[in-house]
Structure formats: C-alpha cells, structure tokens
Amino acid sequence: MAAKKNIDKKQVTAFSDYLMSRRETLLNNWRQRCAQDGQLTSKSSFTREEFNDQVPVLLDILTQRLNGEKPRYDPIMTANEHGLHRWQSGYELPDLIVELEHLFAILHEEIDAFQQTQTDLSPAALAKIYREIHRIYSESCRGSIVYYNELRQTTAAEQAARLQNALDQLQELAKVRNEHLRHSSHDLRSSFSVLLMSSQLWQLNVTDLERTELIGMLNRNLTSIRDMLLQLTDYARIEAGQETLIIKKFDVAALIGETAELIRPTANAKKLDLNAEGPAPFMIESDRVQIQRVLQNLLYNAVKYTKQGRINITWTKENDSRWVLSVQDTGEGFAENSPAGLLAEQLKPSAHSTAIYQQIPEKPAPTMTSENEKIDMKESEGLGLFIVKKICELMKASMDIESNPGFGTLVRIRFQINQEQNKQVQ
Incomplete structure (x- = not known):
C-alpha cells in the first residue's frame, strides 16, 4: 500500500515538473486565447507583466501543493491583488471571471497532454491533480470577487x-x-x-x-x-x-x-x-x-x-x-x-x-x-x-x-x- 502511495506521489510530482517546464508556453497561450475572445476588452494595451499580474504566483501555489509543500503565499490574498489590478484597469467583473476560465481550461488541456506521455498514470494521482486545480480555481475566483472593489496606489x-x-x-x-x-x-x-x-x-x-x-x-x-x-x-x-x-x-x-x-x-x-x-x-x-x-x-x-x-x-x-x-x-x-x-x-x-x-x-x-x-x-x-x-x-x-x-x-x-x-x- 505504501509503495502504491509513493508511485502516486511521484506521478503527481512529475506532472508538477512538466507544468513548470510549460509555464511560459501556458501563459502565452492564455493571453492569445483571451485576445481571440471577442467578448473580452481592455487586454490589447496590457504588457505581459500587466496581463499576467498575480497569476504566476497562483500557479506557484498550485505547484507547491502538488509537491506536498506548504504554499509561501495565501491564495486568497494573491487573488485579491489580481482582482484589484483588474479593477484599477477598468475591467468589468465578467471579464475577470472569463479570463480565469480560459486559464484553467488551458490547465486542463495540459493535463490531457501530460496523460499522453504517461500511459500508466494512476487514478489516484489524476484525482489529486484535478482536485488541486479545482481548489486553486475556487480560491482564485473567490479572492478576486471578494476584493474586486478595493483600491491601492503607488506612492511617489x-x-x-x-x-x-x-x-x-x-x-x-x-x-x-x-x-x-x-x-x-x-x-x-x-x-x-x-x-x-x-x-x-x-x-x-x-x-x-x-x-x-x-x-x-x-x-x-x-x-x-x-x-x-x-x-x-x-x-x-x-x-x-x-x-x-x-x-x-x-x-x-x-x-x-x-x-x-x-x-x-x-x-x-x-x-x-x-x-x-x-x-x-x-x-x-x-x-x-x-x-x-x-x-x-x-x-x-x-x-x-x-x-x-x-x-x-x-x-x-x-x-x-x-x-x-x-x-x-x-x-x-x-x-x-x-x-x-x-x-x-x-x-x-x-x-x-x-x-x-x-x-x-x-x-x-x-x-x-x-x-x-x-x-x-x-x-x-x-x-x-x-x-x-x-x-x-x-x-x-x-x-x-x-x-x-x-x-x-x-x-x-x-x-x-x-x-x-x-x-x-x-
């Protein structure tokens, strides 16, 4: 039983490493998909840093959880900052939610791509991966919506x-x-x-x-x-x-x-x-x-x-x-x-x-x-x-x-x- 758990853990860690190696590609695909969505606005003028904002930190939290480690940052507070940035940029709340939906849809596609390279991926490991992605998705949406209307300014x-x-x-x-x-x-x-x-x-x-x-x-x-x-x-x-x-x-x-x-x-x-x-x-x-x-x-x-x-x-x-x-x-x-x-x-x-x-x-x-x-x-x-x-x-x-x-x-x-x-x- 212990050996089976070790195998599951290694498979989850392998997906975490795979996801990290695909990080830049994932973020670029996310931006491109949002750019092609005619219902979204205010994204063409963003630089890469402005568009990504706190999303790389949220992905880091996902990686740490997949590796069985305690996250360094609170996901709710991180999502709060992301929602705050979108509010300051004049985003409508539906735009923020749709952007996150595109991001996590791409994450699910990365799982499918990873499965094709891992024919022996166990159901327990796959369930762990989906569970952590759903968890960070819920926290991202909740944190962004709760703190959407808060303001922060940068001092001189x-x-x-x-x-x-x-x-x-x-x-x-x-x-x-x-x-x-x-x-x-x-x-x-x-x-x-x-x-x-x-x-x-x-x-x-x-x-x-x-x-x-x-x-x-x-x-x-x-x-x-x-x-x-x-x-x-x-x-x-x-x-x-x-x-x-x-x-x-x-x-x-x-x-x-x-x-x-x-x-x-x-x-x-x-x-x-x-x-x-x-x-x-x-x-x-x-x-x-x-x-x-x-x-x-x-x-x-x-x-x-x-x-x-x-x-x-x-x-x-x-x-x-x-x-x-x-x-x-x-x-x-x-x-x-x-x-x-x-x-x-x-x-x-x-x-x-x-x-x-x-x-x-x-x-x-x-x-x-x-x-x-x-x-x-x-x-x-x-x-x-x-x-x-x-x-x-x-x-x-x-x-x-x-x-x-x-x-x-x-x-x-x-x-x-x-x-x-x-x-x-x-």
Missing part, C-alpha cells in the same frame, strides 16, 4: 526608489560587462596554453593512443577558441557601432522554425526535447539576420548547459507594437557569482509576480563531480548573452533573464513589430 517615494534601483542596476551591469571580458580573455589565454602544450607533446615519441588523445585535445580547444573569437568579434563590432539594421518584412514564425530545425540534431544527440510554439504565420518588419543571431545564441546556450529535460521556444504578440520571443530550458541555471549569473540578476523582472522562477521552492542545485561538467560551467558561459543584450539595445528591444539553480533558465525578449516605423518615429 516608491517610484523614486524604483528609478534609483534602475540606475544602480545599470551601473552594476557596466561592471559585470568589464569583468566578463576579463574572464573571456583569461579563457583564451588558457586555451592557447593548452594548444601550445599539446603541440610540444606532439614532438615527443608518443603512442598511437596518446596521439589520439592529443588530437582530441587539440580539436576541442580549437573549436572553443573559434567560437570564442567569433563571439568576441561580434561583440566588438556591435560595441564599436558598426552594426546596421536591414529592415524587411518577413514571417518570423518561419524563421524561428528553421532555426530550431538547424539545432534540433544537437538537441536530439543530448536526448533533449526541443519544442517551438507560437502563432503562424507571424509577419513583422525587422532585421531578419539580427533576430536569427539572437535566437541562435540563446539556443546555443540552452543546449550547451541543459543535460536533460526540454527546451521550449515560444513567441507571441504582446500588443500592436511589440512581440515576445522566449527560450526556456530545464538546465542547471547560472552560477550565482558568474558573469552570466550577475547579468541575469540585473535583467530579471522587477516585479516578483511576473517572474516564473521567483517563487519556486528552494532545492539544492545538482553537484558537479566530473571534470567535463566543470568545463561546461566555465566563466565564459555568458558571452552569448552579452551579445544578445547588445543586439537588443541596437534593435530597441527589452530583455529579461530568469534563472534558478537546479530548475533552468528563461530568456524573454520584446521586439518591435514594425522596426522601420519606430525608427522613423525616433
């Missing part, structure tokens, strides 16, 4: 504090960039030292096995040096202002699909699930090459530092002027004091309610015991992210990074739908 002092915090983050980011370039130059020197040592050993009398090992060492370091020099060249060209935008109209959904297919063999070799999901066709006027470089760098990082699980690429229209590209993986996340980790800290969403990984229960990150794993997490890991950030600055796009050790990384970028039009306005 809080606004000043946020502006000061933004200025402090910009200054810290400049320090991080310099530190990262220092680490990159150190990695180049180290790689060249290994090459020099290998070439000297080659001149000695060595066995065929040792010669094979030397060739492997040379190839690995030559590949590493090539990639690093290409990235540094891209970074220097952008930093020097030599990059220009070539604006053309194209289907970005097709571009994302093509780019995903190019990297799929590498993901398959590591047994990673690579998924791309978003509206198609999706026509924009922007620089095709720069957007492809952004996605390639993000996917390169995701595949390189994800040892198992999945990588999800999601794109969606945020409003009439912006669209969002997101890449989420189930890798180990960035080390706290690494350049990439510091960059992620500076670019994380300012409001905790919009951050997917903010409220995840703390678990120890996987320990690294082998030398190969140590090489994978070397300090030069974030150069691709810095290049992406520079391209975003060039294209007047915004960039968010969320990373939690042991759970994965999410990079979210908001591009302009009509780059030429906004360029003329500026």
Whole structure:
C-alpha cells in the first residue's frame, strides 16, 4: 500500500515538473486565447507583466501543493491583488471571471497532454491533480470577487526608489560587462596554453593512443577558441557601432522554425526535447539576420548547459507594437557569482509576480563531480548573452533573464513589430 502511495506521489510530482517546464508556453497561450475572445476588452494595451499580474504566483501555489509543500503565499490574498489590478484597469467583473476560465481550461488541456506521455498514470494521482486545480480555481475566483472593489496606489517615494534601483542596476551591469571580458580573455589565454602544450607533446615519441588523445585535445580547444573569437568579434563590432539594421518584412514564425530545425540534431544527440510554439504565420518588419543571431545564441546556450529535460521556444504578440520571443530550458541555471549569473540578476523582472522562477521552492542545485561538467560551467558561459543584450539595445528591444539553480533558465525578449516605423518615429 505504501509503495502504491509513493508511485502516486511521484506521478503527481512529475506532472508538477512538466507544468513548470510549460509555464511560459501556458501563459502565452492564455493571453492569445483571451485576445481571440471577442467578448473580452481592455487586454490589447496590457504588457505581459500587466496581463499576467498575480497569476504566476497562483500557479506557484498550485505547484507547491502538488509537491506536498506548504504554499509561501495565501491564495486568497494573491487573488485579491489580481482582482484589484483588474479593477484599477477598468475591467468589468465578467471579464475577470472569463479570463480565469480560459486559464484553467488551458490547465486542463495540459493535463490531457501530460496523460499522453504517461500511459500508466494512476487514478489516484489524476484525482489529486484535478482536485488541486479545482481548489486553486475556487480560491482564485473567490479572492478576486471578494476584493474586486478595493483600491491601492503607488506612492511617489516608491517610484523614486524604483528609478534609483534602475540606475544602480545599470551601473552594476557596466561592471559585470568589464569583468566578463576579463574572464573571456583569461579563457583564451588558457586555451592557447593548452594548444601550445599539446603541440610540444606532439614532438615527443608518443603512442598511437596518446596521439589520439592529443588530437582530441587539440580539436576541442580549437573549436572553443573559434567560437570564442567569433563571439568576441561580434561583440566588438556591435560595441564599436558598426552594426546596421536591414529592415524587411518577413514571417518570423518561419524563421524561428528553421532555426530550431538547424539545432534540433544537437538537441536530439543530448536526448533533449526541443519544442517551438507560437502563432503562424507571424509577419513583422525587422532585421531578419539580427533576430536569427539572437535566437541562435540563446539556443546555443540552452543546449550547451541543459543535460536533460526540454527546451521550449515560444513567441507571441504582446500588443500592436511589440512581440515576445522566449527560450526556456530545464538546465542547471547560472552560477550565482558568474558573469552570466550577475547579468541575469540585473535583467530579471522587477516585479516578483511576473517572474516564473521567483517563487519556486528552494532545492539544492545538482553537484558537479566530473571534470567535463566543470568545463561546461566555465566563466565564459555568458558571452552569448552579452551579445544578445547588445543586439537588443541596437534593435530597441527589452530583455529579461530568469534563472534558478537546479530548475533552468528563461530568456524573454520584446521586439518591435514594425522596426522601420519606430525608427522613423525616433
């Protein structure tokens, strides 16, 4: 009997992990479904953070309950804040209720999708999943309706504090960039030292096995040096202002699909699930090459530092002027004091309610015991992210990074739908 209960618990936990890996896709599908509902109003002008509001926190509460943990936040109070936000935005109460109905309808669809991958899902585990979803749905509706008419205002002092915090983050980011370039130059020197040592050993009398090992060492370091020099060249060209935008109209959904297919063999070799999901066709006027470089760098990082699980690429229209590209993986996340980790800290969403990984229960990150794993997490890991950030600055796009050790990384970028039009306005 105890063994059966353990199996049920593991299946519920597996659904919780699956739901977390699908979080960005779920939220984008929710927004798209609401946008297509002709009875709803006042949603097209919302940014992603404004639309999601407290819903990620409610989903965190659901995740914690599925894992048998005590929620960190009260669901009624969280739903209260969500209802308050909708009231301040001029929502009618039926609109709020219908939005929640769309959200939980998508959650039920995720259960159906999960069942297709788990043929032995027990009735007890499935009942537990449905029970917790119904529970959080009831609390969400009750909390939103009860506190729907309460008001809250942000004081001028809080606004000043946020502006000061933004200025402090910009200054810290400049320090991080310099530190990262220092680490990159150190990695180049180290790689060249290994090459020099290998070439000297080659001149000695060595066995065929040792010669094979030397060739492997040379190839690995030559590949590493090539990639690093290409990235540094891209970074220097952008930093020097030599990059220009070539604006053309194209289907970005097709571009994302093509780019995903190019990297799929590498993901398959590591047994990673690579998924791309978003509206198609999706026509924009922007620089095709720069957007492809952004996605390639993000996917390169995701595949390189994800040892198992999945990588999800999601794109969606945020409003009439912006669209969002997101890449989420189930890798180990960035080390706290690494350049990439510091960059992620500076670019994380300012409001905790919009951050997917903010409220995840703390678990120890996987320990690294082998030398190969140590090489994978070397300090030069974030150069691709810095290049992406520079391209975003060039294209007047915004960039968010969320990373939690042991759970994965999410990079979210908001591009302009009509780059030429906004360029003329500026």
